[in-house]
Amino acid sequence: MSFETTIKTYLNYINGEWVSAAVNQVDASVNPANINEIVGYIQKSGKEDLDKAVAAAKKAQVQWRKLSGAARGEYLYRIANALEKRIDEVAETMTREMGKTFAEAKGETARGIAILRYYAGEGMRKIGDVIPSTDSEALMFTTRVPLGVVGVITPWNFPVAIPVWKMAPALVYGNTVVLKPAQETAVTAAKVIECMDEAGLPAGVVNMVTGNGSVIGQGIIDHPDINGITFTGSNQVGKMVGQGALARGAKYQLEMGGKNPVIVAADADLDLAVEATISGGLRSTGQKCTATSRVFVQSDVYDEFKEKLLAKVKEIKIGNGLDGDTWMGPCASENQLETVLSYIRKGMEEGATLLCGGGKPQDDELQNGFYVQPTIFENVTPKMTISQEEIFGPVLALIKVDTIEEALTLANDVPFGLSASIFTKDIGNMLSFINEIEAGLVRINAESAGVELQAPFGGMKQSSSHSREQGQAAIEFFTSIKTVFVKA
Ligand SMILES: NC(=O)C1=CN([C@@H]2O[C@H](COP(=O)(O)OP(=O)(O)OC[C@H]3O[C@@H](n4cnc5c(N)ncnc54)[C@H](O)[C@@H]3O)[C@@H](O)[C@H]2O)C=CC1
Numbered sequence: 001m002s003f004e005t006t007i008k009t010y011l012n013y014i015n016g017e018w019v020s021a022a023v024n025q026v027d028a029s030v031n032p033a034n035i036n037e038i039v040g041y042i043q044k045s046g047k048e049d050l051d052k053a054v055a056a057a058k059k060a061q062v063q064w065r066k067l068s069g070a071a072r073g074e075y076l077y078r079i080a081n082a083l084e085k086r087i088d089e090v091a092e093t094m095t096r097e098m099g100k101t102f103a104e105a106k107g108e109t110a111r112g113i114a115i116l117r118y119y120a121g122e123g124m125r126k127i128g129d130v131i132p133s134t135d136s137e138a139l140m141f142t143t144r145v146p147l148g149v150v151g152v153i154t155p156w157n158f159p160v161a162i163p164v165w166k167m168a169p170a171l172v173y174g175n176t177v178v179l180k181p182a183q184e185t186a187v188t189a190a191k192v193i194e195c196m197d198e199a200g201l202p203a204g205v206v207n208m209v210t211g212n213g214s215v216i217g218q219g220i221i222d223h224p225d226i227n228g229i230t231f232t233g234s235n236q237v238g239k240m241v242g243q244g245a246l247a248r249g250a251k252y253q254l255e256m257g258g259k260n261p262v263i264v265a266a267d268a269d270l271d272l273a274v275e276a277t278i279s280g281g282l283r284s285t286g287q288k289c290t291a292t293s294r295v296f297v298q299s300d301v302y303d304e305f306k307e308k309l310l311a312k313v314k315e316i317k318i319g320n321g322l323d324g325d326t327w328m329g330p331c332a333s334e335n336q337l338e339t340v341l342s343y344i345r346k347g348m349e350e351g352a353t354l355l356c357g358g359g360k361p362q363d364d365e366l367q368n369g370f371y372v373q374p375t376i377f378e379n380v381t382p383k384m385t386i387s388q389e390e391i392f393g394p395v396l397a398l399i400k401v402d403t404i405e406e407a408l409t410l411a412n413d414v415p416f417g418l419s420a421s422i423f424t425k426d427i428g429n430m431l432s433f434i435n436e437i438e439a440g441l442v443r444i445n446a447e448s449a450g451v452e453l454q455a456p457f458g459g460m461k462q463s464s465s466h467s468r469e470q471g472q473a474a475i476e477f478f479t480s481i482k483t484v485f486v487k488a
């Protein structure tokens, strides 16, 4: 399957037009499975381009917010239909740009379509409550209004789902958008925006400006006409977004890292726990904020679990995500590969025992990509770097525990709190886990990754700004409440 025959240059989308960056510079988006392949060229924009996009979004907001929610939802249905028609092409572009397998990329694109349809329906749902006033002759109620212009800063690991789960609610609640996608996956983002253009979205309602985070991302943080910023990415940048937005009074929402634990209790279905640990930890090459990275196993079943896990991990086929038999693609970029390799080295230096993997695969056909082996450590202690920091790669740390209480204490002993799983049949274990684990997503007998679009998504501690995205939770960020008191 292939849709691209020539290397195309993708433009910014500003005020309904496809335009080059003012400085006329481009970056190449490179296939991490084959560094000799350029997927496309994207604009390396400057502040001037961002200013134009924000001005267009500000102007368009005046009319867009006046449409009914149902009318705005109608546009989202059309965007969903346009994306559905191009699902294979968009998914293939995603695989070529960031490496996840075609099946995962197609699943993610399908999820983007479902998100658009979910929020299209939101346009018809209630946006307020009637609250009894102490004055019996008055009517008091709440309604919601859009923030205005929303800046959307997104990462490369879910190049369709994350921009869509931020833009769709922003739009349906009456905001206009300036998107700055990760430069690594800007071609995929451009294709999503093409679908918005095909759907006939009015000029300026959505704008996309590609470029460096330090220029366009920082520009969004600082721009006085951007009223809200929604961000997913690293903790380091997330904190800058939060501090910058707070300093000028803009609303912000941050989704950042995870160090997600799985607890395997002595009574667990071990085959299920092994499948879920592999899927949660190694799918998408471990590049999910919800990926499993620490596995606490009760000592009674530790050896059996370890043997089963190692046997399955050895079967994993690494390769180009477009090959049908590939289970795990490359890291998304050279930077990401180097980060993962440096964490593996740290693990060894600090005394963890390497059980499998530990470096780049040696196969000839994998030498042109950013491949890394699935890697498992044991004898990992709680304060080791690989126990504490987000790796964002296919690396698992096995930790033997005697009791569930010990597992819970260690699982909570990190700065993050995004997702967490337990495998057990015991209702007492389940209830302790639900009550005591510090995580925004609590999963029982299911992998730590895998977010459902209709449910709130977000973390505790340093994993997020304590806000939630997706489902009906999105209305909390993308609108402001007005409390109205009416007396005739
Ligand atoms: N929570 C998540 O889903 C993600 C977490 N990460 C974590 O971050 C690490 C580094 O990945 P990166 O791609 O470098 O993440 P990053 O946080 O640098 O990038 C995320 C987005 O922020 C933008 N950005 C970068 N610098 C900025 C700045 N100064 N101001 C405003 N926006 C800026 C980027 O261009 C991109 O659009 C990964 O190894 C992983 O640990 C990365 C991607 C997603």
Ligand SMILES: O=C(O)CCC(=O)C(=O)O
Pocket (backbone or CB within 6 Å): 157, 158, 232, 287, 288, 289, 290, 448, 449, 450, 451
């Ligand atoms: O687990 C998922 O499906 C979503 C993960 C996610 O949002 C992320 O990695 O940024």
